[in-house]
Amino acid sequence: MGTTFEIKDGVGLVTMSGSLTAGQVDAFRAEFNEWQKSSESFRNVVLDCQGIDFMDSSGLGALIALLKRVSERGGDLKLARLPKKVRMVFEITRAYKIFQICDTVEEALQACK
Amino acid sequence: MKAVLQTGSAPAWAHDLGFETWALAPVAGRPLLEYWLELCDLLHITEVRLVLSDGAQAVEAFAQDGARWGLKISYSFLDPDEDPDLFLTRSPELWTGGLFYLRAPLFPRRLAAAPLAKMNVAGTHLHREGGRTACLLSAEPEFLKTFLAGAELALGAHDFAELGFAPEPVASLQDYFELNLRMVRGECARYVSPGYFFKDGAGIGFNVVIPPAARLQPPLVIGNNTRLGALTIIGPDVIIGHRCIVDQQSELARCVILDGTYIGRNLEIHDKIVAGQRLIDPTDGTVAEIEDPWLLATVPGTLRPADILRAVLGWPLALLLALLQCIPFLLLGGLLKVTGAWGLGRGAYHATRQRRAALLAFPTAAGGRLPTLARLFRAASLDLFPALLHVLAGRLWLCGQEPLRVGSDDALRRELKEYFPGALSYAVPRAEVSDTLIKRVDALYYAHHRSVAEDTRILLRALFGRLAGLFGPNGTEPLP
Numbered sequence: 001m002g003t004t005f006e007i008k009d010g011v012g013l014v015t016m017s018g019s020l021t022a023g024q025v026d027a028f029r030a031e032f033n034e035w036q037k038s039s040e041s042f043r044n045v046v047l048d049c050q051g052i053d054f055m056d057s058s059g060l061g062a063l064i065a066l067l068k069r070v071s072e073r074g075g076d077l078k079l080a081r082l083p084k085k086v087r088m089v090f091e092i093t094r095a096y097k098i099f100q101i102c103d104t105v106e107e108a109l110q111a112c113k
Numbered sequence: 114m115k116a117v118l119q120t121g122s123a124p125a126w127a128h129d130l131g132f133e134t135w136a137l138a139p140v141a142g143r144p145l146l147e148y149w150l151e152l153c154d155l156l157h158i159t160e161v162r163l164v165l166s167d168g169a170q171a172v173e174a175f176a177q178d179g180a181r182w183g184l185k186i187s188y189s190f191l192d193p194d195e196d197p198d199l200f201l202t203r204s205p206e207l208w209t210g211g212l213f214y215l216r217a218p219l220f221p222r223r224l225a226a227a228p229l230a231k232m233n234v235a236g237t238h239l240h241r242e243g244g245r246t247a248c249l250l251s252a253e254p255e256f257l258k259t260f261l262a263g264a265e266l267a268l269g270a271h272d273f274a275e276l277g278f279a280p281e282p283v284a285s286l287q288d289y290f291e292l293n294l295r296m297v298r299g300e301c302a303r304y305v306s307p308g309y310f311f312k313d314g315a316g317i318g319f320n321v322v323i324p325p326a327a328r329l330q331p332p333l334v335i336g337n338n339t340r341l342g343a344l345t346i347i348g349p350d351v352i353i354g355h356r357c358i359v360d361q362q363s364e365l366a367r368c369v370i371l372d373g374t375y376i377g378r379n380l381e382i383h384d385k386i387v388a389g390q391r392l393i394d395p396t397d398g399t400v401a402e403i404e405d406p407w408l409l410a411t412v413p414g415t416l417r418p419a420d421i422l423r424a425v426l427g428w429p430l431a432l433l434l435a436l437l438q439c440i441p442f443l444l445l446g447g448l449l450k451v452t453g454a455w456g457l458g459r460g461a462y463h464a465t466r467q468r469r470a471a472l473l474a475f476p477t478a479a480g481g482r483l484p485t486l487a488r489l490f491r492a493a494s495l496d497l498f499p500a501l502l503h504v505l506a507g508r509l510w511l512c513g514q515e516p517l518r519v520g521s522d523d524a525l526r527r528e529l530k531e532y533f534p535g536a537l538s539y540a541v542p543r544a545e546v547s548d549t550l551i552k553r554v555d556a557l558y559y560a561h562h563r564s565v566a567e568d569t570r571i572l573l574r575a576l577f578g579r580l581a582g583l584f585g586p587n588g589t590e591p592l593p
Binding site for chain 2: 057
């Protein structure tokens with residue numbers, strides 16, 4: 001799984017690619033926590049999910065943990081550009097009720113302002 | 114009059130559902146082929162020829178001799194790449210006395226609300242798809258002679274609607290989904306035999322477990338041996354196949370769940386087809402393989418008496434072999450490690466019930482000659498020790514197919530309908546290979562010939578074959 005972290009317009013932008021499954025969540029969580037600790041300049045986070053090809057319940061659990069962590073810092077987590085297959089997982093697990101999902105990264109960044 | 118039904122190969126939609134042939138794709142819980150066989154009976158046809166290609170074994174296992182429908186079913190084979198019409202032209206004289214011919218994946222939709230009565234057919238009825246005859250019913254020898262000579266005639270042919278049914282194409286997942294929903298919304302009643310009742314819009318099979326806290330909202334169809342969890346909400350417009358499990362607090366509406374599917378806890382499935390671990394959106398045909406037993410999974414088939422016998426005999430035998438190997442494995446394995454001759458690789462393999470097992474494997478035949486100690490280790494089958502422990506844990510059978518590697522063999526694993534990974538297999542006596550074709554042939558051969566006698570043969574060959582191969586080029590038997 002590949003992840004890049006950047007700050008855009010004062011919002012943390014995480015771009016993910018590959019699979020987000022049980023084997024990858026620990027590394028992803030650790031990378032995100034480290035990045036968040038090292039930078040205090042943002043509270044809101046946008047996850048660009050376009051590159052994710054598969055996500056299972058562990059991946060979903062990791063995103064929920066991320067949401068909790070961001071919320072605890074007074075921020076908001078938004079997901080952008082969910083691929084169809086990942087969107088289907090969100091539909092059946094009712095995760096779409098928890099996350100705010102945007103069609104584009106720009107829309108998500110705008111919603112964070 | 115005789116019937117010739119082409120079960121053919123799977124169009125893309127049937128393949129996405131996991132079927133090798135469209136004929137076995139279920140509509141309202143029954144294979145599509147069964148609707149055609151019932152229609153043959155209504156048309157006073159007793160002799161039915163099923164033309165098989167892909168999925169032949171499954172079709173034959175389902176239809177058998179046809180006695181269930183009062184039919185005499187015989188079978189023929191056709192190469193999937195050949196034109197289906199070629200079969201009729203092989204011996205045209207067989208069919209000129211009257212022919213009911215089905216060429217393509219169609220559904221015989223009954224037009225009247227009441228069940229169809231038996232009927233005598235005169236004249237010719239024809240249905241075309243894409244400019245070619247897709248379904249034909251003719252009692253006219255002259256017409257049939259011309260048709261069998263290769264001419265596409267429609268002159269003088271009547272529409273099937275006159276007989277009270279209309280062949281309807283099933284050309285996509287969307288067609289398949291809508292057909293199922295239409296059936297559950299009421300058309301199911303047209304296909305039930307007199308004496309059955311579908312007026313309340315709920316068809317529930319045998320041995321279905323429904324807890325009091327589950328809520329059923331008809332119309333719905335639930336197959337045999339299905340189990341619903343507490344606080345589930347099923348319906349409206351839901352078809353659940355046989356041997357399914359819907360776990361607690363899940364909600365299903367406007368969806369088709371195929372046989373042997375596990376739906377995890379607290380899921381919401383709307384407007385979808387679920388086939389085992391495949392989640393399908395029929396509107397655009399997107400198929401998501403969800404390899405996560407917490408969400409969707411395939412329910413293993415029911416245990417057959419032979420499987421119980423295998424478990425009863427196999428487990429103590431595996432225990433005995435593991436006890437015999439324990440100390441030699443530790444001693445010789447330790448020696449190999451110390452001398453640096455330990456060349457075995459450790460990898461993750463697909464085990465039973467979607468679990469995984471870590472196993473040891475020697476390098477492939479191309480990897481060079483094994484050192485003497487390693488050859489001894491191999492001759493005593495000590496590399497199988499971890500596999501025997503997996504047999505004791507229920508992750509592998511004692512004898513079965515060669516376990517498939519996670520990653521490199523994933524495509525083959527998905528392709529195999531019957532997967533019985535075993536500690537001992539045809540592959541044990543020979544050198545390790547990475548050729549998928551050999552693995553596929555072995556797996557299919559075993560699935561077809563699986564029996565206690567075959568397992569015994571594998572056991573003996575696996576244990577003694579390696580001993581015999583000790584003095585071979587690499588301590589192994591040559592490849593077949």
